[in-house]
Amino acid sequence: MELGLSLGDASKPHGFLKESKNPNQKQKPTKMSGLDFCMALGLNSPVAGNYQEPEKAQENDDDDEDDDDADQISQGDGSDDNHMQLNLLPLDPVNPRRQISSHLQSLPWSSDNGSSENGSSGNMGLPASRGLDVNRLPAGEEVSSANSVGSPFGMYGNTAGSGNLKLGGNLKRDYFETMGNDVVEAERTSDDDENGLNTRKKLRLSKEQSAFLEESFKEHHTLNPKQKLALAKQLNLRPRQVEVWFQNRRARTKLKQTEVDCEYLKRCCETLTEENRRLHKELQELRALKTSNPYYMQLPATTLTMCPSCERVATAAPPPTTTSTAAVTVAAKSPAMDSIPKAIPFPLTRPRFYPFSQNPTSHSNQPASSHKLNVMEKN
């Protein structure tokens, strides 16, 4: 197996990435010239899953513990069996983000790989932390979760899925996160290599981890990079796992909220439907009243009032002393009554003022037909 990846390094004849995507960038006197991006790998082993580079990276980490500012990594044991070379960009003093990326690439990859034993720790009885050491990160720099852990060499431990480096889109995330997964994968399946298992293993979070994440989620639904790293370290997880957990947790919250909203809207719909049905019934009563009492519409002015308690329109003549305001004023012989539609379009809103408001309980249980009709004759 042999993989090569080169950007702009003429000494590496990997032609598939020689040209920049952006034609403009080819014209730029870029700082990358001379030392761009170069990865080369030669593996004689037919089973790439057997690749043990992460452990080597761990050793390298131990040796270079103090070399935090290394901006270039060359990996490889010099043997013919495993060729590794990784030349990365120097730190860009102008662009912090790129500086971060470069710096992170220079971080000891195996910080997450070395100790998988379940040693005790002071963190909630969880295994001893093997996460990324935040103290190694430059102060003030924000680090994305995507590339904060994992070794790029781990990707070569996965023959099934890796090898086709995607360009564009979430290149960096895909690139480093995939490799991060593969690192863990290589770590986890080191015992299963003989089975050729390269499928991803899903880690079930422990109850303690989930509970701690839940508590954190109660405080804030999103994490800044520092919080993410701190949580990851505390829970002995990769920052990517913490990030994914929060993403899924937000999705679950949103889904639940959607269900609640849906239920509420369903109830609203039922209520409105019932009200619509009731109003239709009242309308029929009014029409019946109109036909049964031909003199009714000859009144010069008619005031129909609605009971505030039972919300029905009164249909009987009012006592002479009634002075309530009109809910609906209908001029006699006016086309108003005739203009009441046969079918009331939905939604039908209820009247917002109740002329019986002074004493609504006196007739609240009376049927609509027995209600008093407040008719105020102007003349």
Next chain:
DNA sequence: ACTAAAACTGATATTACTTCA
């Protein structure tokens, strides 16, 4: 077989930076 959850993928928005007119 089903489900919940972990993980992945593609799209999009934002921000910072570089280049160029």
Next chain:
DNA sequence: AATGAAGTAATATCAGTTTTA
């Protein structure tokens, strides 16, 4: 030299999907 527009890269987040215990 200053400046704004355009292009690019890095990053975060989300919606949808896949995978797995």
